[in-house]
Amino acid sequence: AQSVSQHNHHVILSEAASLELGCNYSYGGTVNLFWYVQYPGQHLQLLLKYFSGDPLVKGIKGFEAEFIKSKFSFNLRKPSVQWSDTAEYFCAVGFTGGGNKLTFGTGTQLKVEL
């Protein structure tokens, strides 16, 4: 079965530090890739997505992610985090023939300290 793994479960950073959250999936076919963010007390929001084309995608709030097909990875990055980035981040993958169904990673809780 297809699976998605996020290696960092809890990350604590100081403001202005750089962020990289890992996401790997197990599937050899075509995928659609997503990062969602859940701010405290709020619902899931789409941060960015990759369907095809340029493997470096930019999302909202300065986030970007790079799809590396050979590594089955879709890591999320931000050069300089802010306190307001404190949230839980979920990687999600839609697999070919899955009919838009998503498989989620376990999530990464990011805390940004002032």
Added chain:
Amino acid sequence: SAVISQKPSRDICQRGTSLTIQCQVDSQVTMMFWYRQQPGQSLTLIATANQGSEATYESGFVIDKFPISRPNLTFSTLTVSNMSPEDSSIYLCSVVTGQSHEQYFGPGTRLTVT
């Protein structure tokens, strides 16, 4: 995007009872899904809500436990039947609009079973 509302936002229920969760979207959508997020865990797809026909359930989920209705393109319900404390979770509705693969999530229903 789509604006999704869920009712109730939270509930505390006794074991053995059932709860019906409603999901309303502000526009017609292609697909609707129901997910579960158990405490400290990631999102797991329960089923795809099919308009005018029986829902398609994922492995480990059955219609008798989680009956789903989708009478039209903007509304769906999920019932959690014969509840036990293990059903305590956040239940989320999500939608895909048009031909996009982007999936949007509702605010969730936080269910506690005592």
